[in-house]
Amino acid sequence: MIIPSTPLAERMRPFTLEEYIGQNHLLAEGASLRRALDAGILPSIILWGPPGVGKTTLARIIANKLKRPFSTLSAISSGVKDVREVIQRAESGGMFNQEGTILFIDEIHRFSKSQQDSLLGAVEKGVITLIGATTENPSFEVISALLSRCQVYTLESHGKEELQLILDRAISMDQWLKTKDIVLEETNALFAISGGDSRKLLSVFELVVGAQEKEDQVIVTDELVTNIAQQNIARYDKDGEQHYDIVSAFIKSIRGSDANAGIYWLARMVEGGEDPKFIARRLIILAAEDIGIANPNALILANNCFQAVTTIGWPESRIILAQCVVYLATSPKGNASYIAIGTAQEEVRKSGNLPVPLPLRNAPTKLMKELGYGKDYLYSHNFPGNFVQQEFMPDGLENSQFFKAGSNSREIEIEKYIQERWGDKYK
Numbered sequence: 001m002i003i004p005s006t007p008l009a010e011r012m013r014p015f016t017l018e019e020y021i022g023q024n025h026l027l028a029e030g031a032s033l034r035r036a037l038d039a040g041i042l043p044s045i046i047l048w049g050p051p052g053v054g055k056t057t058l059a060r061i062i063a064n065k066l067k068r069p070f071s072t073l074s075a076i077s078s079g080v081k082d083v084r085e086v087i088q089r090a091e092s093g094g095m096f097n098q099e100g101t102i103l104f105i106d107e108i109h110r111f112s113k114s115q116q117d118s119l120l121g122a123v124e125k126g127v128i129t130l131i132g133a134t135t136e137n138p139s140f141e142v143i144s145a146l147l148s149r150c151q152v153y154t155l156e157s158h159g160k161e162e163l164q165l166i167l168d169r170a171i172s173m174d175q176w177l178k179t180k181d182i183v184l185e186e187t188n189a190l191f192a193i194s195g196g197d198s199r200k201l202l203s204v205f206e207l208v209v210g211a212q213e214k215e216d217q218v219i220v221t222d223e224l225v226t227n228i229a230q231q232n233i234a235r236y237d238k239d240g241e242q243h244y245d246i247v248s249a250f251i252k253s254i255r256g257s258d259a260n261a262g263i264y265w266l267a268r269m270v271e272g273g274e275d276p277k278f279i280a281r282r283l284i285i286l287a288a289e290d291i292g293i294a295n296p297n298a299l300i301l302a303n304n305c306f307q308a309v310t311t312i313g314w315p316e317s318r319i320i321l322a323q324c325v326v327y328l329a330t331s332p333k334g335n336a337s338y339i340a341i342g343t344a345q346e347e348v349r350k351s352g353n354l355p356v357p358l359p360l361r362n363a364p365t366k367l368m369k370e371l372g373y374g375k376d377y378l379y380s381h382n383f384p385g386n387f388v389q390q391e392f393m394p395d396g397l398e399n400s401q402f403f404k405a406g407s408n409s410r411e412i413e414i415e416k417y418i419q420e421r422w423g424d425k426y427k
Helices: 032-038 055-066 080-092 113-125 160-173 188-194 198-211 222-232 243-255 259-271 276-294 297-312 317-329 336-351 366-370 409-426
Strands: 045-048 070-074 101-106 128-134 151-154 182-184 218-220
Touching (some): 032 055, 045 055, 055 070, 055 101, 055 128, 070 080, 080 101, 080 113, 080 128, 160 188, 188 198, 188 222, 198 218, 218 222, 243 259, 243 276, 243 317, 276 317, 276 409, 297 317
Parallel strands (some): 045 128, 070 101, 101 128, 182 218
16 A cells, blocks of 8 residues: 555544544543533634644534534635635525534734734624634734634643554554554654654654555664654744744753854744744743843843834844844843742742731721721831831741842842842841
8 A cells, every 4th residue: 555645644633522632621521611512602712732732623623513614714825805705605604504604714823913803893793703723822913802702722732641642543543554564662752753743743653654665564763763854854844843943942042142053043933934023022031031130121122122023024024133132142141030930939839829918908998907907017118218127928938038149240239139128038
C-alpha cells in the first residue's frame, strides 16, 4: 500500500467527543463546556490555545453533536465581504435551510477591527453562533465588543500520556499504518519535537515510517526521529512548526544581552512573515520580566515600540523592532519584581485569603467605623518625610519579604532604601 496523499493528522481527525483526546478540563463529564454541550446550549465562543491541540476539530465536533449547520472561514484569506455573505445565507436560510448556523473562523486574531465589527450584529442577534480559534491572547487580538459577547475557553498543549494515546490510536486505526510492523523502541524525541502539538507529532511520525517504507519492520528510535525531523521540518512556520522555538531563542538571546543574536532571530521572524504585534508584545513582557526596575525606561520604550508597530505595520515596523531589540539586549538586567510577584502568589496559594487588618479596611458606613474599620490607621503624609512605620501585612505574615535584590545596582539600591525605612522588619 503506497503512502496516502492525505496527511496522517487529517486522516486521524476525530469526529465525536468520545474519540477526541485531551482538554479534559473542558470536556470531561461535568466540565463547563461539556455540560453546555450536553444541554444543547452553545454561546459564541473563542477557543484559545497553541497549535495542534484540536481547536478546529473541536469546533467541527461541536457542530456535529448539536446538529447545527457549519460554515468555516480563514482569517488569512477571508474579508468583510465573505463574512457578510455567510451572514446573509444564514439569515435567508439559503444553503443551510435552518437557523443556528455555526460560523467557525480560524485564526480570528488575524481579522482586522473592521472585519471583527462585521460580526457583531449577527452574533448579538443569534443569526450565527461564532466559534473563533486563536493562538494569541484574545484580550489583545479580539475587539472588546466582540469579546464581551463570547465565552473564552483555553485549550492546553497535550501531555505525554495524551500524545501516547494519539500515537497508539493512529497505529491501530490508520489503514496505511496497520499494514506496517511498527516497533516504538523510543518515543522521547517524538514527544519532545511535537511540543504538545498533535498535528506535529503525527506529521513527524508519518515521515519516520515513510522513510522506512521498504523495511519489513519499522523501528522508531530517538536518533532516527531526530535525524529525519531535522531534514524535513520547515525553517520557520508562524502557524506552528518552529514558531515557539524561534520566539524562545529570540527572548533568551535578548535576556542574555546578545544584541546580534536578538537581531538574527528577529530577522528569522520577519522573513517568516510573523505578526509584528506578536513580536512587540513579547518585547514588552521581556522588558518587565528580565529588566524591570534595573532600567524602568525599558518598559516605556517597549510599550512605545508596540504602539509604533501597531500604527506603522510592515515592512517599516522591522526597523522599530530592531531598535527596541538592541536597546533591551544592551540594557542592565534584573528580575527582582518578577521573582517578587511569583513568591507572593505562592504565599497567597499557601496561606489563603487572610483577613485585611482592621486599620487598613475601608469604612464608608457608620457601622463599619463602630466595628473598628480604619481605626488607628496612620496617614503617611501627616508625618515627617511622608512616612511612618505601621503594619500593612495580614496577621502571620508580618515580616514576609517578597522583594529581594539580585546583583543589579538599581535593585540593590531599592532594597537598601526599603531596609533603611523599615529597619529589622525586612532584613
